[in-house]
Amino acid sequence: FISTRRKSRLPPGPNPFPVIGNIHQLGDQPHQSLAKLSKRYGPLMSLKLGTRTTIVISSPGIAKEVLHKHDQVFSSRTIPDTGHALDHYAASLAWLPVEKKWRNYRKICKEHMFSLQRLDATQAIRRKKVQELLEYVRGCCLRREAVDIGKAAFTTSLNLISNTFFSIDLADHGGDSKSSHEFKEIVRVLMELAGKPNLVDFFPVLRFIDPQGLRRQTRFYIEKLFAIFDGIIARRLEARSSASESSTSNDVLEALLNLSRKDDAELSYNDMKHLLLCLSTTTERQDKKFWDTRPHGLPHNILAPAVLDMDMHALLHLNPPEVQASPRPQPFSGHRKHSPARGSTPPVTGQTLKKIWSMSLKLGTRTTIVISSPGIAKEVLQKHDQVFSSRTIPDASHALDHYAASLAWLPVEKKWRNYRKICKEHMFSLQQLDATQVLRRKKVQELLEYVRGCCLRREAVDIGKAAFTTSLNLISNTFFSIDLADHGGDSKSSHEFKEIVCVLMELAGKPNLVDFFPVLRLIDPQGLRRQSRVYTEKLFAIFDGIIARRLEARSSASESSTSNDVLEALLNLSRKDDAGLSYNDMKHLLLDLFLAGTDTSSLTVEWAMTELLCNPEKLAKARTELEEVVGKNEPLQESDISKLPYLQAIVKETFRLHPAAPFLVPHKADTDVEIDSFVVPKNAQILVNVWATGRDSNVWLNPGSFMPERFLDSEIDFRGRDFELIPFGAGRRICPGLPLAYRVVHLMLGSILHSFNWRLEDGMKPEDMDMSEKFGLTLQKAIPLRAVPTV
Numbered sequence: 001f002i003s004t005r006r007k008s009r010l011p012p013g014p015n016p017f018p019v020i021g022n023i024h025q026l027g028d029q030p031h032q033s034l035a036k037l038s039k040r041y042g043p044l045m046s047l048k049l050g051t052r053t054t055i056v057i058s059s060p061g062i063a064k065e066v067l068h069k070h071d072q073v074f075s076s077r078t079i080p081d082t083g084h085a086l087d088h089y090a091a092s093l094a095w096l097p098v099e100k101k102w103r104n105y106r107k108i109c110k111e112h113m114f115s116l117q118r119l120d121a122t123q124a125i126r127r128k129k130v131q132e133l134l135e136y137v138r139g140c141c142l143r144r145e146a147v148d149i150g151k152a153a154f155t156t157s158l159n160l161i162s163n164t165f166f167s168i169d170l171a172d173h174g175g176d177s178k179s180s181h182e183f184k185e186i187v188r189v190l191m192e193l194a195g196k197p198n199l200v201d202f203f204p205v206l207r208f209i210d211p212q213g214l215r216r217q218t219r220f221y222i223e224k225l226f227a228i229f230d231g232i233i234a235r236r237l238e239a240r241s242s243a244s245e246s247s248t249s250n251d252v253l254e255a256l257l258n259l260s261r262k263d264d265a266e267l268s269y270n271d272m273k274h275l276l277l278c279l280s281t282t283t284e285r286q287d288k289k290f291w292d293t294r295p296h297g298l299p300h301n302i303l304a305p306a307v308l309d310m311d312m313h314a315l316l317h318l319n320p321p322e323v324q325a326s327p328r329p330q331p332f333s334g335h336r337k338h339s340p341a342r343g344s345t346p347p348v349t350g351q352t353l354k355k356i357w358s359m360s361l362k363l364g365t366r367t368t369i370v371i372s373s374p375g376i377a378k379e380v381l382q383k384h385d386q387v388f389s390s391r392t393i394p395d396a397s398h399a400l401d402h403y404a405a406s407l408a409w410l411p412v413e414k415k416w417r418n419y420r421k422i423c424k425e426h427m428f429s430l431q432q433l434d435a436t437q438v439l440r441r442k443k444v445q446e447l448l449e450y451v452r453g454c455c456l457r458r459e460a461v462d463i464g465k466a467a468f469t470t471s472l473n474l475i476s477n478t479f480f481s482i483d484l485a486d487h488g489g490d491s492k493s494s495h496e497f498k499e500i501v502c503v504l505m506e507l508a509g510k511p512n513l514v515d516f517f518p519v520l521r522l523i524d525p526q527g528l529r530r531q532s533r534v535y536t537e538k539l540f541a542i543f544d545g546i547i548a549r550r551l552e553a554r555s556s557a558s559e560s561s562t563s564n565d566v567l568e569a570l571l572n573l574s575r576k577d578d579a580g581l582s583y584n585d586m587k588h589l590l591l592d593l594f595l596a597g598t599d600t601s602s603l604t605v606e607w608a609m610t611e612l613l614c615n616p617e618k619l620a621k622a623r624t625e626l627e628e629v630v631g632k633n634e635p636l637q638e639s640d641i642s643k644l645p646y647l648q649a650i651v652k653e654t655f656r657l658h659p660a661a662p663f664l665v666p667h668k669a670d671t672d673v674e675i676d677s678f679v680v681p682k683n684a685q686i687l688v689n690v691w692a693t694g695r696d697s698n699v700w701l702n703p704g705s706f707m708p709e710r711f712l713d714s715e716i717d718f719r720g721r722d723f724e725l726i727p728f729g730a731g732r733r734i735c736p737g738l739p740l741a742y743r744v745v746h747l748m749l750g751s752i753l754h755s756f757n758w759r760l761e762d763g764m765k766p767e768d769m770d771m772s773e774k775f776g777l778t779l780q781k782a783i784p785l786r787a788v789p790t791v
């Protein structure tokens, strides 16, 4: 959704969110929001509303092209689901395509309803109705009461139409008459139902469920309206049969009844009612809001942004024009501003600040708070850390009850604390990592050999793929002292493992309707929970095999041959009663670690290489530093990293622009919390948009440029203390794998830079580089980077 380039030939438009598309950008005043957007994207703009591609036209010239030049092509309608109530769409002037039946209706309108003669013939009735309006207003005048203009105009408008059609009143100003009140009410409700945003229109797959009940309710009210029409028509037919020729009225009903008798007019009794329905429901007051924004969402509020009255740009997009135009906000207290924006920064109120830096929206039925400033991130992840440490649990994690035994999804309670302790003491401690560094060095050596092969064959390397394989092996060796992937992908078992990890990550990254609408849980409409279960079972079977082999080896081997990897530590722990680590827990923990650790590290290396290939002078600078510090033909060791400030700066700059987890992993509020006068409600989902913070011109100078130098004289680090750079999160939930990730990323990146020079494939220029991002569990490069190694 934050892809920067579009590949289709659709008109330009804002990039869509997964699942909801651009619905969130409609706000509560879509016409105004769309006008604003079209200033940015042009008068011919495309949006994705749910699954529906929508084109918005905002200029007379293009309106002319569409409604005049290409009139025929554009004359059909997208039919709202409520249009299906009582099959209205199939007999409706408003929804029918431009074909025989519709043409017939239009002809009837033109010749029998709105022709000069007909309108002239009924003008006395309308004059009378306007006279009544004036009398009503005069009454108010005498009583010195204010007039609700819209209401009075609505009543008059309804009566003007009902008199033109039926020669009777269907509304009165006082609303005293029961029947008139009923008619008015039905028309009002029908209009309201038609105006409510309907989930089914955005996601037709929900049609059978009709989750907001809009089709059912529409059907109910149309039936009521038809009953009123039936009564009126029956009375007219009765009057006609008993009355003399002269008393017959000359209203529209009369004309329709005459027509319906003629075979060639093709107007059935049913058609007549549908036509009248269309015409009656156009009288409604025009003072309705498009989207109701009542805070705690009645069903129809389901996808409407909830309330902070805020432009979505400010949170997902970099420097939106609207925000730039407003006074530059000072960051919240506690936030240091490293690279002041040009010009002075007028002080702004907390209110303005909040409008720009945090917002809440409704993603499905879930209130979601998005944080886009270092100051508020600090409040949430540090000051109120305890309250915000739980997670909103994705439905897919219910597969094999993973959520109940998972480090990533458990709330901050005993079991989670125990896992974190095990990570800290037995997996990612200095000793443990030092003890396994030889294994990692070996794996990086294999990566270099693979690249050397490509170099000799003058082949480009798919950097992300090679880094992913290495990353998987670095972790599998740290944990099990074995390889679980190979670069060629020749070994069947390694291929299988890589495949399972990839699929599980893909499944976890897919937006799941159930997470937005928990009511769909039993259906699991996209099958994500079912598939996650299948692949988790496969992964657990592989873990079972590895553990069984290790136990066998342990029982037959001498003390000295025992490995000192993580599995060894875990098996020792699981024997201790007080360790609280069952065999099952161990597998769930390993699953989390593989999923959280592999892709995050490798995509960071891929983005770093992408940026360096676009900035060859920085690539050269990094190579010079490596040569000076490590030595020309010496391999890079983990212990060298601390002596390579430029390499470290490159990694920081990569984390700033390309954080692997752009929203971190969603947190959840355990109670209502007041964050500077706004209440974050209990159970709200919290997304910390580190991607936006990293590209914010109020925090960084030239935020769009890749400038590792900005970190050379700066103390900023990514270990959770400096909230402008928190790619690993902060507070209790900070990534436990950070110490391993630190080594892995620097080691991989430093090694391939140190051993090879790199250039882009096929004479491609840096400016041609496609920087599009693919949003999933992590933020990957959409088009894999292919680079040619040279020596």
Ligand code: HEM
Pocket: 407, 408, 409, 475, 592, 593, 594, 596, 597, 598, 600, 601, 604, 659, 660, 661, 664, 665, 666, 727, 728, 729, 730, 732, 733, 734, 735, 736, 737, 738, 740, 741, 745
């Ligand atoms: C460049 C590499 C990595 C990045 C950018 C990264 C980033 C993150 C982020 C942002 C979170 C969520 C923090 C929050 O909720 O506020 C996280 C959680 C986690 N990470 Fe990492 N990570 C990386 C590597 C690793 C590695 C190598 C491992 C382990 C092998 C790992 C294991 C985990 C686990 C288990 C969690 C969940 C912790 C919890 O919920 O308590 N990560 N990581």
